[in-house]
Amino acid sequence: MTIARNTICLWYDNDAEGAARFYAETFPDSAVQSILRAPTDFPSGKAGDVLTVQFTVLGIPCLGLNGGPAFRQSEAFSFQIATKDQAETDRYWNAIVGNGGQESACGWCKDRWGLSWQITPQTLTEALAAGGGEAARAFAAMMEMTRIDVARIDAARRG
Incomplete structure (x- = not known):
């Protein structure tokens, strides 16, 4: 077993394995290691x-800790996923929200474990x-959205 020198530790109530398997199935360059x-x-x-699960999300080493209900996820930590187009944006958004998660504002959503995700099309980052x-x-267009609409961002960029 290889242990990364720097790992993001994510606290779960009791389903770190389920979360890690979901991330591995959803995102490229993601896997459950141990x-x-x-x-x-x-x-x-x-x-x-299960005490801990070693996994990667888009190549980022993570450790899922089944620590119990003492601590909850918050928006203070999120994964930001840069997407190339609307299809990729929709694929990730739908996977997270459609699997027990919830929508938030400006491209943010939460998975069913309470972990926050920013699904951010590259065109939005380039515009900003x-x-x-x-x-x-x-920015004004984004502020009116939940899931980011690439066509609306591109139209706003052009004026």
Whole structure:
């Protein structure tokens, strides 16, 4: 087993394995590497319960920790996924929201485990980086959206 030197640790109530498998099925360059199970019974679980899951999301090393209900995910941490077009934006958005997740504003959504995702078409990032009127128009259009509409962003960029 290879352990990455720097790993993002994500706290789950009790389904780190399910989350990791969902991410591996949904995103390219994503996989479940290993599952560590409790060797004996412990105060909040039994021998064989999943303790941690090593996985990658788009090449980013992560560790899913089944820490229980003490802590919840928040928007203070999110994965930002840069998408190339509307089809890719829709594919990821629909996978997350359609699998027990929920929509939020401006391209943000949450998966069923409460983890936040920003599904961000590259055209939006490019518009904001351009500055001036182009950025202002794209930003105003984005502020009215849940899932980002690439055609509307592109139209806003043009004025």
